[in-house]
Amino acid sequence: MTLEIGVRHAFPEFALDVEFQAPPGVTVLFGPSGSGKSTVVAAVAGLLRPDRARIAVDGTVLTDTDRGIRLPPHRRRIGVIFQDGRLFPHLSVRQNLQYGRWFARGRPGGARTDTVVDLLGIGHLLDRAPATLSGGERQRVAIGRALLSRPQLILADEPLSALDEARKQEIMPYFERLRDHAGVPILYVSHAPAEVARLATTVVALRDGKVAGIGTPSEVFSTPQFAALSPSTAGAVIEAEVSGHDDQDGLTRLSAGGIALYLPRIQAPPGARIRLRIAANEVMLARTAPEGISALNLLPGRVESLQEDVQGGVQVRLMTPAGAVLARITRRSARELQVAPGQPLTAIVKSLAPSRDDIGTAGPDLPNGPGAPEET
Numbered sequence: 001m002t003l004e005i006g007v008r009h010a011f012p013e014f015a016l017d018v019e020f021q022a023p024p025g026v027t028v029l030f031g032p033s034g035s036g037k038s039t040v041v042a043a044v045a046g047l048l049r050p051d052r053a054r055i056a057v058d059g060t061v062l063t064d065t066d067r068g069i070r071l072p073p074h075r076r077r078i079g080v081i082f083q084d085g086r087l088f089p090h091l092s093v094r095q096n097l098q099y100g101r102w103f104a105r106g107r108p109g110g111a112r113t114d115t116v117v118d119l120l121g122i123g124h125l126l127d128r129a130p131a132t133l134s135g136g137e138r139q140r141v142a143i144g145r146a147l148l149s150r151p152q153l154i155l156a157d158e159p160l161s162a163l164d165e166a167r168k169q170e171i172m173p174y175f176e177r178l179r180d181h182a183g184v185p186i187l188y189v190s191h192a193p194a195e196v197a198r199l200a201t202t203v204v205a206l207r208d209g210k211v212a213g214i215g216t217p218s219e220v221f222s223t224p225q226f227a228a229l230s231p232s233t234a235g236a237v238i239e240a241e242v243s244g245h246d247d248q249d250g251l252t253r254l255s256a257g258g259i260a261l262y263l264p265r266i267q268a269p270p271g272a273r274i275r276l277r278i279a280a281n282e283v284m285l286a287r288t289a290p291e292g293i294s295a296l297n298l299l300p301g302r303v304e305s306l307q308e309d310v311q312g313g314v315q316v317r318l319m320t321p322a323g324a325v326l327a328r329i330t331r332r333s334a335r336e337l338q339v340a341p342g343q344p345l346t347a348i349v350k351s352l353a354p355s356r357d358d359i360g361t362a363g364p365d366l367p368n369g370p371g372a373p374e375e376t
């Protein structure tokens with residue numbers, strides 16, 4: 001199932017003109033405030049009458065202005081997950097889930113209630129009232145309700161932005177599960193780069209109402225052209241396999257394209273594949289592999305391209321056996337290192353550099369895959 005989106009719409013002071021496809025998995029709409037993310041979501045949900053649009057899921061047309069088609073919102077089979085969960089306060093968790101199921105009546109296929117309850121770890125909450133749940137638990141139930149309505153696509157508009165850091169960490173693995181098991185496109189709005197790098201299958205970077213870049217998180221965030229516009233969010237995403245844990249020093253050893261990397265211990269069994277975002281600001285470059293240095297992660301590679309960014313830094317993209325790595329260095333360092341395409345350089349990343357937020361699972365991993373929080 002693929003969601004096809006083409007929307008053109010002019011507000012008095014803003015014009016949106018986008019065209020892209022969202023395959024199954026999470027497609028994140030990413031961009032600064034006012035770039036048009038919510039307008040795209042409103043067009044897909046049927047809450048906006050665009051000047052011109054064609055929106056279809058797997059051949060089912062939701063909007064086609066040329067043909068005069070515009071399904072009303074309730075006939076679009078969309079599961080919506082809002083910032084605040086929006087559960088029905090007078091219904092128990094079980095009844096909230098049943099509501100999703102009721103909504104799905106007559107629709108073929110879809111997930112079973114007990115599977116969804118297991119997937120989201122909410123079995124022990126079924127008889128509780130929404131008011132007695134934590135923010136993270138409420139969001140898990142909201143995900144369940146959306147999933148049980150047998151949607152053909154899911155819209156999640158900044159679903160984590162109302163949660164504090166700890167709650168975000170709690171809920172992220174469930175969005176990873178949703179990504180890997182929902183089987184329908186999920187259109188997800190975010191402006192948090194760590195969240196995007198961790199969850200996205202596809203990133204659609206929006207700027208001033210236009211698509212500025214589209215691809216995997218790694219492709220979009222480690223492209224110097226994109227990084228140059230958005231230095232604070234620039235960084236590469238690499239995939240690695242857990243090789244083992246060192247009990248003595250509390251580190252987890254990873255292998256990325258044959259290179260050993262070390263992280264503070266993470267909850268993932270050996271063999272698990274994880275995604276790791278390495279912010280460009282956290283990477284240093286050296287001409288020769290340094291010795292006698294406390295940083296544990298050295299990635300030798302070759303400069304592919306470089307570009308000055310809008311804040312006076314230089315974004316250097318290095319191809320390494322672990323994948324592309326982006327480093328943000330000063331113009332002065334770039335001059336001193338004489339950075340040029342083709343030049344061999346070594347990227348240095350402190351093992352503590354990636355935050356917990358930057359580490360996620362790389363793909364299907366149920367039921368107790370990496371990152372799955374333990375039930376309490």
Ligand SMILES: Nc1ncnc2c1ncn2[C@@H]1O[C@H](COP(=O)(O)OP(=O)(O)OP(=O)(O)O)[C@@H](O)[C@H]1O
Nearest residue numbers: 011012013014031032033034035036037038039040
């Ligand atoms: N109903 C409207 N009438 C006029 N202008 C609008 C309307 N809705 C949105 N806009 C304008 O369109 C632009 C894009 O808004 P939109 O809400 O899509 O951005 P966004 O990327 O979702 O931003 P944010 O991250 O702040 O939610 C903004 O300049 C906004 O002022």
